[in-house]
Amino acid sequence: MAIYDNLHVLLFLSSPFSHSILCTGIRHGASAFLKGYFLGGAETTMYDYTLTLGGLAMKVLLLTLNAKYIHSSLALRYLKAYCRPVCADILVREYSINNGLLDILGDIYREKPGVIGMACYIWNIEMTLTLAGLIKKVLPDTAIVLGGPEVSYDPAEVMAGHAAVDYIVQGEGEETLYRLLSSLQSGRDVETIEGLAFRRGGRVVINGGPQIVHDLSCIPFPYSDEDMAQLADKIIYYESSRGCPFSCQYCLSSATTGVRFLPLERVYRDMEFFIRHDVKQVKFVDRTFNAKKEHYFPLWQFLARQNCRTNFHFEIAADILDDEVLAFLAQVPPGRFQFEIGVQSTYEPTLAEIKRRNDWSRIARNVLKLRSYDNIHLHLDLIVGLPYETYERFGRSFNDLYALQPHMLQIGFLKLLKGSGIRRRAGQHGYVFMDTAPYQVLANNYLTYGEVRKLHILEEVFNQTYNSGRFPATLRWLVDCYSGDAFRLYADLAAYWEERGLHSLSHSAKSLFGHMAEFCRYHRLKDAICLQLLKFDALAGEGGVRPEFLPWNGDEWEYVKTRFWRDEATVRQYLPGYCFTSWREIKRNYHIEVFEVNIPHYLAGGELREERTVILFSYAQDRINYQIVQPHDFGM
Template identity: 30%
Template sequence: MNIVWLDLNSSYAHSSLALPALQAQIADNPDIRWQIVSATINENPGTTASGIYRLHPDIIAATCWLFNHEILLHILARVKALLPDCCITLGGPEFLGDNEEFLRTNRFVDCVFRGEGEESFARWINCWNDRRLWNEVKGLCFLDTATAAYHDNGLARVLDFDRLEAPENSPFFNWSKPFVQLETTRGCFNTCAFCVSGGEKPVRNLPIGMIRKRIDIIRQHGIRNIRVLDRTFNYNNRRAKELLDLFKEYPEIRFHLEIHPALLSDELKEELKKMPKGSLHLEAGIQSLHEEVLSACKRKGHLQDALEGLEYLCSLPNIETHADLIAGLPLYRLEEIFEDVRILAGYNAGEIQLESLKLLPGTEMRNRADELGICYSPFPPYEVLKTREISPYELQTARQLSRLLDGYYNTAIWKGISRKLITEQSDFLHRFLEHLIQIGVIDQPMSQERRGVILYEFCKENYPQYETPVTLAWIEAGMSLKKQPAYRIRTKHVGPPSKWNIVYGKYHEGLRLCLLPGNETDGTDYWFGFETETQQSRPIFKATS
């Protein structure tokens, strides 16, 4: 039996766990020959289809999700035309809802799996060429070839999650990426109506000892970043503490976690404070800072607790915490989104990620879209187009605000000055966003230098008191001292003053000194020292006078 796995991702930076997770369960079957065809959604579908055709598979399997859905079907339709006898099977989050319409529309797909496929796929492999037995495979959905009747075998769940063979043991586990994913939990205690895991019970955990063994394997491969797949790592504070204690055993590895700030116990706060600097990257699911919005989404946890927890997390100097907002949630208005961004900037969130709501198959919110007054695209990625509270135009404004945040606040070079402007000037976000739209750059890729020039020119015109802070950010980022944001800096025949206050670094005569003199809004003189031998663009010395 020849199985071709079509590994179709949005970019080569990402890698799916699906293949090694499935293959590991049936790795000892000598009758199966596995082959992989890898591609991205930006490559020509015909080229990818040709690569599959050359292998003449009996079975083609792939994972279907939001951002590969369209291209995946283009590829598979071509392959089925070339190889009409091959069997095409799909799984993934796209099939958590009703799959009848999909199968009737895409007849070249023989069957799809709903739910957790490790056990079901292994069972289906034993009867893949005998459709009379397909009704016995949990989670499988297909059309009868004779009558075209739709068969739906429900939802597959792996109850003995800890008994599965680890995907790291599969020869197809991808060790070439700078990070790997480690699934420590299945299911979620929360009931978020927009999430495919909302209310997914029971919650199943791997024992700490088993997680340790898997991290050991990951460390042996030189991986230094692990994305822990656990919907809410701190839903159980005792287990969260055990995990943190485990992570301390691996100081060279950085762990990326999803955390619910409303559920932080005092004990867990103290444990987080003790974690080595840089060992944790936290994604705090906030979604909205308005109680009625969270209630409409059926998200557990009191808002005030979440705000206090998030403020605490963002205050920890040893941990980077990112916060998520979702535009398009029911009852969430555009002005409230702007307001929430300002609050999160005030907390000094590591990043502010503003996404548009997608109504995913199988979620309660998609099933209740009419009731909630949500209009959404029928095609992937199923983005919300309008709600009762936010218009299509306003949703586009929210999308553009997200672009602004990614270009400035979420960029290390410009975060400090962006945060200062957002928190101190209540109209900055609106005015700067309108400026970026008017000059036609909001949807354009821009270099860091171009972003800095635009911010400098805007502040010089509208917020002159921030001209010097933008210039300082420009200089310390190592940008050209010949460009406009640095036009005031003196680079020739500059010597040290009789007295200065050293901010960082150590002065010696071998440094090339530059002076940014004070102006009307900031009378402070700033001195920067640059290493001449190594020609570094960033200053290694800073002082004021």
């Protein structure tokens, strides 16, 4: 769920922890030299600082523990870029929560930094605090600074329980850095700096709360040519705004008000940098990218004009897209944009309680229109555990979104995040949730733990079937068999999975085809039709899976297929420009299969007729294509 997954980019994007990192090393006789510096491209005068500690240049290490290897930290790169004028020797290290603690500790010890800054999020906070304690044992003189959403809202509690932590910086911190550096440079006390937590005389001092940066144009572009080489196989994150126009009570964006934007000319230059480096995907972390048309629409138009292969991912509110924008989106090059749309629920009392404004009729209309264009990947979100939404009512929200047939429908589970409004009112709705991160809901007044557990298994099965994209024809037929009640189908699939212990196993693509076939037999659905649909899905899928148990033609039509491929004039009716080259080329690029039902007619909105149908699959293009071969052209 993007609401949670991107917190590591948004809420620590410009965290003041990096700024105070540099400042911690100025203690005890450190000196600093400041000179005026004008940041290229920015309108704000900044400073070039050179820090020394005891006459030696100080080494600063910024690190985080990402949730997965493919993730990258936009936060650390912002911090390094911003702090480079302060200290030339700034290292960035990204690990994942799957790395061993002692391996990470050894890597840090080898660098022997004077200051270490660590970014803290729901997926890494426990491991990060343990790591901080270990660092202090082997590098007792190193200053440790924490930042990020997991320490910004209860810094006193964190510092009281973890003696290894020297500083905590709350919220966004570029401006806090200047004030902190200025105070330390002139010998003034840091107690006047808002947003800073520090130790004084054996006690923890908290001055103010999380800070924000009002003028984003003063923040430098965070990526370099060297970064692009290092991030070739990772997700690239970017932001063009901070804040959100909504006040959803489950999200930390509700902790601040208003939206701040980067100047468009700056964003254009930044996008040109990514395009020049042929980046595969740029993932915007703006909480609601299309909050302001004067900002987002010119940028979309700019990106649509570019000659590039880069995909741009945006989190948007679908109901505020107007007809002008929708008409434009119909012409966007296929694969250029990817939209994530957080609907979360379609139940009005729930939406009112979490202070989320949804115009469901406009969402449905606009998503269906975007889906019809077939040029933009659509990802819709739901959240389990919101107030007033029972198991049955969640099923209705699920069916509402499923009917729109997004490319992906993500089921997330509510997390009662520190600083969120819903956490402050947890008692009102009887929330039972994890005491430690990620603070995931276990039950409330509307859902029992048993129901939450069932939905966890449903989510897993749904990801392996619908979201995997492996079974579009089979699942469409199964939903029809369930009279259109998709939620009941997936609930039955989840029960089937659990009864056989499949929910605790990993599955290959081939084994999933077998489980789907067995599910149809178990529920006494038409086995012969199910196998034909599974065979179609196997041939139309990207993975090239050919489960042996499916009713393949084998040698039955081999003579007819050979004659077809030899007849170039006939084949050109289906494949313009076709010329017979070799059987190896044909086998690699094409496949003909005879089915006992007319699946293309069914997928186009018709009935599933039991009639022999010849389908030609083409693998020669970027996308797998299929078409019906007329019986007289196939010699039938």
